[in-house]
Amino acid sequence: MSNRKMITAALPYANGPVHIGHLAGVYIPADVYARFNRRLGKDVAFICGSDEHGIPITIRAKKEGVTPQDIVDKYHGIIKKSFSDLGISFDEYSRTTSPKHSETSQDFFKVLYEKGKFTEEVSEQYFDEQAGEFLADRYIVGTCPNCGNPNAYGDQCEKCGTTLSPSELINPKSMLSGNIPVLKETKNWYLPLNEYEDFLNQWIIEGHKDDWKPNVYGQVKSWLNDGLKPRAMTRDLNWGVPVPLPNAEGKVLYVWFDAPIGYISFTKEWAEKNGKDWKDYWQSEESDLVHFIGKDNIVFHCIIFPSMMKAHGDFIMPKNVPAFEFLNLENDKISTSRNWAVWAHEYVEDFPGQQDVLRYALLSSAPETKDNNFTWKDFQTKNNSELVGIFGNFINRVAVLIHKYYNGIVPQGDANAPELAEINKSAKEIAGFLENYEFRNSLTALMNLARFGNQYLQTEEPWKTIKDNPEKAAHSLFVGAQIAVALAQLSEPFMPFSSEKLLNMFNVQKSDWADVENKSVLIETGHQINEASLLFSKIEDDVIEAQIQKLENTKQNNKKTNPNANPMKDEITFDDFTKIDLRTATITEAEKVEKADKLLKLTVDTGVDVRTVVSGIAESFTPEEVIGKQVMILLNLAPRKIRGIESQGMLLLTTKPDGKLSFVTPDENVENGIEIG
Numbered sequence: 001m002s003n004r005k006m007i008t009a010a011l012p013y014a015n016g017p018v019h020i021g022h023l024a025g026v027y028i029p030a031d032v033y034a035r036f037n038r039r040l041g042k043d044v045a046f047i048c049g050s051d052e053h054g055i056p057i058t059i060r061a062k063k064e065g066v067t068p069q070d071i072v073d074k075y076h077g078i079i080k081k082s083f084s085d086l087g088i089s090f091d092e093y094s095r096t097t098s099p100k101h102s103e104t105s106q107d108f109f110k111v112l113y114e115k116g117k118f119t120e121e122v123s124e125q126y127f128d129e130q131a132g133e134f135l136a137d138r139y140i141v142g143t144c145p146n147c148g149n150p151n152a153y154g155d156q157c158e159k160c161g162t163t164l165s166p167s168e169l170i171n172p173k174s175m176l177s178g179n180i181p182v183l184k185e186t187k188n189w190y191l192p193l194n195e196y197e198d199f200l201n202q203w204i205i206e207g208h209k210d211d212w213k214p215n216v217y218g219q220v221k222s223w224l225n226d227g228l229k230p231r232a233m234t235r236d237l238n239w240g241v242p243v244p245l246p247n248a249e250g251k252v253l254y255v256w257f258d259a260p261i262g263y264i265s266f267t268k269e270w271a272e273k274n275g276k277d278w279k280d281y282w283q284s285e286e287s288d289l290v291h292f293i294g295k296d297n298i299v300f301h302c303i304i305f306p307s308m309m310k311a312h313g314d315f316i317m318p319k320n321v322p323a324f325e326f327l328n329l330e331n332d333k334i335s336t337s338r339n340w341a342v343w344a345h346e347y348v349e350d351f352p353g354q355q356d357v358l359r360y361a362l363l364s365s366a367p368e369t370k371d372n373n374f375t376w377k378d379f380q381t382k383n384n385s386e387l388v389g390i391f392g393n394f395i396n397r398v399a400v401l402i403h404k405y406y407n408g409i410v411p412q413g414d415a416n417a418p419e420l421a422e423i424n425k426s427a428k429e430i431a432g433f434l435e436n437y438e439f440r441n442s443l444t445a446l447m448n449l450a451r452f453g454n455q456y457l458q459t460e461e462p463w464k465t466i467k468d469n470p471e472k473a474a475h476s477l478f479v480g481a482q483i484a485v486a487l488a489q490l491s492e493p494f495m496p497f498s499s500e501k502l503l504n505m506f507n508v509q510k511s512d513w514a515d516v517e518n519k520s521v522l523i524e525t526g527h528q529i530n531e532a533s534l535l536f537s538k539i540e541d542d543v544i545e546a547q548i549q550k551l552e553n554t555k556q557n558n559k560k561t562n563p564n565a566n567p568m569k570d571e572i573t574f575d576d577f578t579k580i581d582l583r584t585a586t587i588t589e590a591e592k593v594e595k596a597d598k599l600l601k602l603t604v605d606t607g608v609d610v611r612t613v614v615s616g617i618a619e620s621f622t623p624e625e626v627i628g629k630q631v632m633i634l635l636n637l638a639p640r641k642i643r644g645i646e647s648q649g650m651l652l653l654t655t656k657p658d659g660k661l662s663f664v665t666p667d668e669n670v671e672n673g674i675e676i677g
Helices: 020-039 055-064 068-085 099-114 193-206 214-226 255-274 295-312 344-350 355-364 376-406 418-435 439-460 462-468 470-490 496-505 513-518 541-559 574-578
Strands: 004-009 043-050 092-095 119-128 140-143 170-174 182-191 234-236 251-253 287-292 327-329 372-374 582-592 600-605 610-615 630-634 640-642 645-647 653-655 661-663
Touching (some): 004 020, 020 043, 020 287, 020 327, 020 344, 020 355, 020 372, 020 418, 020 439, 043 068, 043 255, 055 068, 068 344, 092 099, 099 251, 099 255, 099 295, 119 170, 182 234, 182 295, 193 214, 193 295, 214 295, 251 255, 255 295, 355 439, 355 496, 376 439, 376 462, 376 470, 376 496, 376 541, 418 470, 439 462, 462 470, 610 645
Parallel strands (some): 004 043, 004 287, 043 092
Antiparallel strands (some): 119 182, 140 170, 582 600, 582 630, 600 610, 640 645
């Protein structure tokens, strides 16, 4: 096994924040793995950054009336802070709009171009003549041939899920101008992936059938069985890394060409700052390259990027790509467009100081080989029953009793006690699971050590034996202190904030993982520990209910057919409704109210009587426009004075999209005074 680890985490897309699905499926497991390898004494480079190119960013920018740079600047900042707040320990977190990335991506492209690895192909693509741009698939909208959805995109219908090509759309239109696009010839550079099938079959299908995860291996095998086709590595766009060739104006590198090269360019940035040679991590067989990704990125990291690196010739292949499946939220698929998510930056605000609770909860339900589910109730149970009730309870008992009976000094005990072997066994077991990317099992093994400590104390009962067998009490708390310090050391990859608190509580330094695997004594007799403090606190029902209600509000908003509609008012009973007297009526006279720009004084024939109504409609209608208008009036509203005029009732109106008012009127003229309801 190599002593050098080149660990990458999928580049988050900078057109929105990160959510718990991203954290559980990529970033927290990657961080655990990186932290663990550092504790083994490995030479670790843990690299990531924001993916800031591609069509969705330009679409969002146009929608918000800002530049693509504005969008990526905003979300790069939010994402980077979220990772920092949650303890994701990247050695470098950069961005694909950095100069170093452009330079590295262009150099990579030029090497492949000069080696003749690309084919140049001319194809017809949709072009918006008014905008003067070729249209990416997402910039074309039309009617889905499968379900009839009139707002299907050129690559997919989001209503029925059918994958499409722009030519399949009925009545395609440009999202830029609304015009019908025309077909126009354009040249792009393609990487013939079919030429790398033999290499990929040998490297993955033959070489990794026993050590790669079944979900990854199976997806790659399926792609290869279907046969690979050439894929364009350039696009006709104005946002991205420019193609470094003459006569390639208006063309940029395909986002899935430049994005994975970000791993390399960001490593270069880190290496320059730290006096390292980036080639040691990417071009040396002494380095293990590991990609942490979600299942939707398997094809890019196991087929396209390796083919690019093979074509280049100077790069190592990944040792493993432990891709995770998807995490659902409250039994529903996480969706950024529907706002059905728990956002990382909002969690940090809502649960200050409880980053490790989220890390623990997400790791314990990590979707390692199949989709899994996150619920707020399960989150609460994991915190209250496991972190507070087992882990925190054991630590607190040990620290409190050592202070109570020994003034905070670790008492005398037998360094050869058989119970201490449980520590070494747990450390080796956790390590074994982590080396095989089994994060849930490793977390269970950690918690089992805390369970063992609780059971040991419960059996030994030092609070009782201190009276009649003080030597036994001292030994049991000596053993308890060893287990507590082992938990402080072993929990660091999983719960770094709590580990730091624990190390401070027991007044010890972070050690190598090998010490916990091999030593019987981790804290010596006579060592002074600090005051006990609570590692975790109980999360009450009202806190969880608030989060569930937040999601329920999202669900209700998603049901709206008009996103601008105000929420429903408080519910009324049928009896309440029968008290309302709505009638048809006709406005017979109208005049402006003096010194009131918005008010008209109206004379209204209600069929029951003729009365005066003051209404705030003067900005939408002139007096002349409303005379003779048939309207609906709330007849039995208590009179009130407006600008000295007694108003007897209220007319029914609604607001149009342009802000102007519109009367609610019957479809055809009817008699005044007819009841409505």
